[in-house]
Every structure is written in C-alpha cells, then in structure tokens.
Amino acid sequence: MSLFGVPKEVAVGTAMLGVAFAAGMLAGKRYPSLGFGTPRPSIIGKSSALQQYILDHSLREHPVLKKLRLLTADHPYGKMMVSCDQAQLMANLVKLIKAKKVIEIGVFTGYNTLNMALVLPDNGKVIACDINEDYVKIGKPLWKEAGVEHKIDLRIKPAIHTLDDLLAGGEVETFDFAFIDADKESYNEYYEKCLRLVKKGGIIAIDNVLWNGRVLKPRRDDLATQSIHRLNEKLLRDARINISMLPMEDGLTLAFKL
Ligand SMILES: C[S@@+](CC[C@H](N)C(=O)[O-])C[C@H]1O[C@@H](n2cnc3c(N)ncnc32)[C@H](O)[C@@H]1O
Numbered sequence: 001m002s003l004f005g006v007p008k009e010v011a012v013g014t015a016m017l018g019v020a021f022a023a024g025m026l027a028g029k030r031y032p033s034l035g036f037g038t039p040r041p042s043i044i045g046k047s048s049a050l051q052q053y054i055l056d057h058s059l060r061e062h063p064v065l066k067k068l069r070l071l072t073a074d075h076p077y078g079k080m081m082v083s084c085d086q087a088q089l090m091a092n093l094v095k096l097i098k099a100k101k102v103i104e105i106g107v108f109t110g111y112n113t114l115n116m117a118l119v120l121p122d123n124g125k126v127i128a129c130d131i132n133e134d135y136v137k138i139g140k141p142l143w144k145e146a147g148v149e150h151k152i153d154l155r156i157k158p159a160i161h162t163l164d165d166l167l168a169g170g171e172v173e174t175f176d177f178a179f180i181d182a183d184k185e186s187y188n189e190y191y192e193k194c195l196r197l198v199k200k201g202g203i204i205a206i207d208n209v210l211w212n213g214r215v216l217k218p219r220r221d222d223l224a225t226q227s228i229h230r231l232n233e234k235l236l237r238d239a240r241i242n243i244s245m246l247p248m249e250d251g252l253t254l255a256f257k258l
C-alpha cells in the first residue's frame with residue numbers, strides 16, 4: 001500500500017533514508033538549535049517541544065556540515081551561526097532555481113557557505129565575504145574535507161568593497177542567490193547592491209529580520225534595529241521584488257527579484 005499516495009518506490013527510498021538518518025542521530029547528537037545561545041522569539045516558541053519536533057522531523061544534515069556545526073557551537077560567538085533549518089531551506093532554494101553563482105555576506109565559520117557549495121554544480125561558485133579571517137579559518141579545512149573548496153571564492157575585506165568589485169567587474173545580473181547576514185547597519189546597502197547583482201528570478205535571503213523582537217519597538221539609539229526595521233518597511237513596498245518573511249529562527253526574508 002502506498003504511503004499517503006506516494007508511489008511505492010519513493011516511499012521505500014524515503015523509509016531507507018529515514019533509517020540512515022535515525023542511525024546518524026543515534027551515533028551523534030540530535031539537532032540542538034535550541035541549545036545555542038539565547039532563545040529567540042518565534043511564532044512557535046523557540047524552546048518549545050513543537051520547535052524541537054520540527055527540527056527532528058525535517059533536518060537532513062550532511063555529515064561534514066554537522067561536524068562544522070558542532071565545532072562552531074564551541075566557539076564563544078557560536079550563536080552567530082546560521083540555524084540548520086534556515087541553511088537547509090537555502091540549500092533547497094539554491095537547488096530549486098538551479099543556481100550556479102551565489103554570494104554570502106557574512107561567512108563566520110562557513111557553515112552556510114559550505115551548505116551552499118555542497119548543492120551547487122561542480123562549476124558553481126560561492127563568493128564568500130567576510131572581514132574576519134580568524135573565524136573563517138575554523139571552517140575552511142572542512143570545506144576541503146567535503147570536497148567543495150574549489151567552489152568557494154573567499155574575499156576577506158568589507159563586503160561593500162567586494163560587492164562594488166563585482167559590480168565594477170561586469171557581474172551585474174549574473175548571480176542566482178544572495179544571503180545577507182553581516183553587520184546590520186549596512187543591510188540596506190547590501191540589499192541594493194545584491195539586487196543589482198542578482199538575475200531576474202534570483203533570490204536574496206536576509207537573516208535576522210525580526211532581530212530578537214526588537215523591530216517591534218526600535219529605539220532611536222539602536223542603529224542595528226533601526227536599519228533592519230527600515231529595510232523591512234521598504235521591502236514591503238518594493239515593486240522590484242516579491243517577498244516572503246518567514247518566522248524561522250530570528251526571521252528570514254526571501255526577496256524574489258522580478
Ligand atoms: C552572523 S555572522 C555570519 C554567519 C554565517 N552566515 C553562518 O553561516 O554561520 C556575521 C559575520 O559577518 C562578518 N562581518 C561583519 N561586518 C562585516 C563587513 N563589513 N563585511 C563583511 N563581513 C562582515 C563577521 O565577521 C561575521 O563573521
């Protein structure tokens with residue numbers, strides 16, 4: 001009998017995959033997004049059993065990604081890392097749109113850089129932007145271990161400069177996907193430059209758009225919150241894109257370039 005109308009072969013494949021993942025989970029930790037840093041608000045409470053259920057019933061993490069996640073969790077700033085459910089969504093989107101060229105603004109230890117490199121074709125590229133090489137050094141050996149180092153073009157300098165280099169180098173409308181996850185004060189500039197770099201039909205993902213709930217009452221002296229809130233308001237009315245704002249982790253906006 002088919003499972004919920006799924007053809008038998010698919011159901012069997014999925015069941016086998018399920019066994020493999022269950023075995024993987026027994027061998028290591030489960031998905032402890034709840035364990036990192038301070039709990040963040042979400043429509044579903046961050047430390048709720050339901051949130052854990054979502055993680056336990058949707059995550060399929062590549063073993064090297066898992067290794068990098070566990071390594072990063074021990075870092076004093078480990079909570080800066082993207083969450084694994086967000087990363088998995090981005091990998092699925094990158095696959096769905098058959099992306100070849102993507103850009104990551106804010107690499108940290110390189111979890112999402114690796115995540116995207118893993119799903120890009122062999123001739124695909126991630127332009128990875130950060131100012132702090134010490135963070136990146138932590139994850140870099142794992143890019144190699146996963147066999148995707150050749151797809152990653154790391155640029156250590158302020159991301160604005162890298163974006164300007166790309167724009168000046170004739171790469172306007174050549175990118176399929178961008179992920180904005182660096183200093184919040186520059187979000188508007190990152191967005192505007194990415195919008196020029198991304199093709200029509202491409203996607204810009206923006207992290208921390210709920211900023212721990214502070215966007216509800218942005219204080220005048222809180223420049224990060226002001227910046228995020230202003231961009232949120234602008235995106236709502238921006239006719240150049242379609243959007244979805246997801247309550248995943250600290251809020252993830254997806255902007256689809258028209
Ligand atoms: C939230 S972390 C990025 C997390 C990462 N996306 C991941 O997958 O785990 C933010 C990163 O932005 C970097 N950053 C801060 N200001 C920057 C700038 N002006 N240009 C480039 N990177 C910057 C920081 O060094 C830090 O590594």
Ligand SMILES: *[C@@H]1O[C@H](CO)[C@@H](O)[C@H](O)[C@H]1NC(C)=O
Binds near residue numbers: 258
């Ligand atoms: C996408 O944007 C276009 C142009 O603003 C608008 O007409 C359309 O309704 C939007 N689609 C969705 C699904 O929001």
